[in-house]
Amino acid sequence: MSATENSTNTVSQYSQYLPDDKQLQKNIARRNRQAIIWKYVFLFSIVLAMFSLFMLFFSIIRQAFTYVTIYDQVNPATLSDKPLENLSQQELGDVIENHYGAIRTGRNDIRTLVFNNVLGLSLSDQEKIADRERAKETVTVREVFEDKDKKYPAELADQSVIRLDVVGYAALIEQNFDQEQLYDFVIKNVVQPLIVNSWTLDEYFFSRDKVNQDIADTEARLREDKKDPTIELTEPKFHSWVQWHLITKTIDLSRPEDAGLRTAIIGSLWMITLTILIALPLGVGAAIYLEEYSSGGWLARIIQTNIDNLAGVPSIIYGILGLALFVRALEKITSGDIFGLGVGGNTATGRTILSASLTMGLLILPVIIINAQEAIRAVPDSLRQASYGLGATKWQTVWNHVLPNAMPGILTGTILAISRAFGETAVLVVVGSITRITVDPSGPFSRFTVLPLQIFALITQPQAQFRNVAAAGILLLLTILLSLNAVAVILRSRFSKRAV
Amino acid sequence: MANQQVVAADQAPVAARPADEQINLKKRIRPFEVLIQGFLFFSGAVSIITSIAIVVVLGKEALLFFSTPTWHELRDQNNSLVSLATDIETDATTLKIPAGTEVKIPLNGKIRLDNEMMRVTAFEGDTITVERGLEDSPQVAHKAGAIIEEEGDKVSVVEFLTGTKWQPHVGEFGVLALVSATLTISLIAMAVALPLGVGAAVYLSEYASESVRNKLKPILEVLAGVPTVVYGYFALTFVTPILQGLLGKETLGIYNMLSAGLVMGIMILPTVASMSEDALRAVPRALREAAFGLGSTKLETSTRIVLPAGISGIVAAFILGISRAVGETMIVAIAAGARPYFTFNPFEAAETMTGHIVRISTGDLSYGTIDYDSLFAIGLTLFLMTLVLNIVSRQVATWLREEYD
Amino acid sequence: MTNPNGTSKYALEARNLHIFYSSFRAVRNVTMQIEPNKITALIGPSGCGKSTLLRSFNRMNDLVLGSHAEGEILYRGQNLYGNNVDPVEVRRRIGMVFQKPNPFPKSIFDNIAYGPRILGQRNKKILGEIVERSLRQAALWDDVKDNLKKSGLALSGGQQQRLCIARTLAVEPEIILMDEPCSALDPIATLRIEELMRELKENYTIIIVTHNMQQAARVSDYTAFMLMGNERAGELIEYDQTERIFTKPNDSRTEDYITGRFG
Ligand SMILES: Nc1ncnc2c1ncn2[C@@H]1O[C@H](COP(=O)(O)OP(=O)(O)OP(=O)(O)O)[C@@H](O)[C@H]1O
């Protein structure tokens, strides 16, 4: 580099104060090296964050789709000499008649199956039938089956629908199901396969030997437990824990593969709806008050500081507040007692959807207020002046001009608040929703559970397969939340375009 | 032509207003407006009511906690539990304890069997004479082998704040046992979130182009929007096994503070990153230009000029991050274990304040027990800790604003 | 104009220089030579590319995403826009003072010591000497010598600008670029900076952008007049000794501008 070589004779002003040129040249090389290294260090931070997110999703997916071994509680070979899927409708019916109850308790179980799967009777309808029978009235097969437009063998027509034997119920099932449905029924209720062990995707792909060893161990242990050396596990296979029954069935803490989250989902929906009904008007109202009505005096300042502080209070504190205030102090109201609406069956306590929603409402209030304030502030003043200029009152101005223009922003904030409430767990643990509940909530005064809480309960179950159910539940939860966020992002981008 | 006529016709009535018409310009009360204003004011006040309610509820119940006597199991000279030697009937007034046990029971002191409270009126050898069913507690028969508890002192505020043992069954309520875990986990979390968060912020604000930043930030937001129960799952089923693989199962149990802390760090990272990035971007461009103009490299500009200039925002992010960590619940409830021991060893399982609140509230908690009341005392401690952290964080953040406006 | 051994008698030399912001050409085909130890003023109406040209002289434009240059800027025989030229090194040798004073939010001492420190000077005593010398050169020493620990932001606007000049001097550049250094200052502070520039030209080459005709006439030895040409690209209209430009310019557009009939 010619410049460097020449610099010593041409530049006289360079003093002894700075390192000499050679040194500087060396320094600069080192500094540039450092600059590059650190650039990658900074990049690494953000890459690591992205990687964590990826790993987070991976950790769930690997548990939601697993490699499983299944133990058929009744060996299909003992049911028929042909493979089950080749049996005719008639033969499958016989299998049910002859073998149903080998494991299950028998009549009561198959009756429930007929009522639920064949007739699709609601719980209250079943209750009604039982009541009439208790009153010595005979509810006939004809009555119930004709009512539901289902087929039944003539010889059973006049018998009581709840007093048939296994053979009778088996006949009813056989008449109303096609071959495929019957086959499914036999597998589920006669063969009763049980998932005895499961391995995550990565275990399957990267530690095959261990998996094989595990399978052998499982089989040996099972033989020992059941004192039956002939037991054989069926061919291991992949199993998706994300299944339709996740949203149609209720929780079953004895059989992971049948556990559904319906009660929790309905509970979440009830709670969110009620929460929004409570928090949205209050939140937007507070924002309007602060932005449009208050004159920025000490009161408004206190409210504002207060809101900022509330936004930082840990959610579990709200849970404690809800427990003391809504669940206990206002028990009469939140349990529905004073309205005479307490849901029967569940001993009336304040641990209801209403209590949870009130608590959750307080929790998300700051989020809604802060977002609504921003949205309202973004509405140009010229609009207000135009409205006042036409002789509108304050509220008319707010209602007709400010609110419609701030609406997208308010909605975005609300959606963000909803997604916060949807995933919130700690509050509800303390407010005390119950996790073993299988009765769908039917109103604000019902006891309930919500999705994240049910997931928490599943995680803490001792049986490992419930972790797989939890993973499936988490996928469901994340799907809901990501969709909500996507809507918020779209809204926000449309909003910002309009504001330009 | 036709149009003009229509316009003219419309104008006629206005033009026809008499000059001497009475116009009322007096203030008018509009009931609807007043009502609305009332509702709006109420909405604003709800937040204040909430704050007051939090303070009152926590304070009141915590007071109750400090004024309720504790109960602990009766122990003999060998420090083993003392239990009932024979069954007693619903209205019997003497209890037998195993022969030869030496215990100290103060006369007139209270003892408890199952949930029934009794007053000791006499005590001789292995026979205790009692007055049954005190304070409306259910007077029932008790089986031999039932553990006898005796009433102890109330928990003093000092004991609560300085005690390092949390053992409700022997009447020990030292919140430091829980605070130690809270602090350990929070520190681990911040050790992850601070360097990575600030590093990510520097990258986003100083290095990344606009389009890269616009792609990366939403991903960070996703990370921030994942429910904490999912992070807990991640810690328990993924991070812990990996750590166990690295450190050995003897060193690290299934439940440990390390895994909970690391994952909590990941959870807080987006908050720290985005607040720090805001702080860095608020640093005026002119400062960067000055630094570059003097021949600084990008690194020197970022770390020697921009970072120090944005330091108050970063400190604010740091403090807010700690406050989040202290209040975070589900991760620790799932992954850190249920052992309320005073320890700072990250390889051990330990229960935080929030974790303890979750555990006692998932059990069947009956109102009015000291366990129930302790929940509020812990809650109050937690509330005050986070409140102070939040206020400090906000104060630090305002310093930044004052500097450049 | 280049000596056989690669050095030039000019401090800087632009040859057929075009500067772009992405696809927009902000400066077209500028060729000019900057005399060493003189003050050169760039004048012209707003938006004609003065700052752009000035900032290309130490590659500050690199910081604007999508900016690039065609042509050459020769500095001691080397093209500043050539491959392998490190802008970090360039900027140390060709320092810059900005329109708005921009001291770092640090103490006065640290503001000035920053440059020497990044260049590797750790010695406390020498740093102290550098600070004193730079502050004296910038005529700020007497104002601040008793509280060097004070924040640079606590000074008045004029003092802040002199602090920024001192900060630039501390890394011992050869050339100092000044982009409207007085536009944020009151007349008295402006006069002091002008005085300072005249003192500094003994040792430094100074290029200054200014909107203030009197200032250009007062302090500069050479003046370059720029104007927006086709497609809003800035062009160099006339470049000569200041005296000539202000007394008998060659181009009528120059005359229009300096007599205030234009822009
Ligand atoms: N960062 C940038 N990105 C894109 N275009 C720019 C940028 N900076 C300046 N320009 C454009 O380049 C042209 C020249 O700008 P420049 O700032 O050099 O003008 P100027 O002569 O310094 O004006 P002024 O006297 O107002 O400072 C203008 O048209 C301007 O819009």
Ligand SMILES: [Mg+2]
């Ligand atoms: Mg300019």
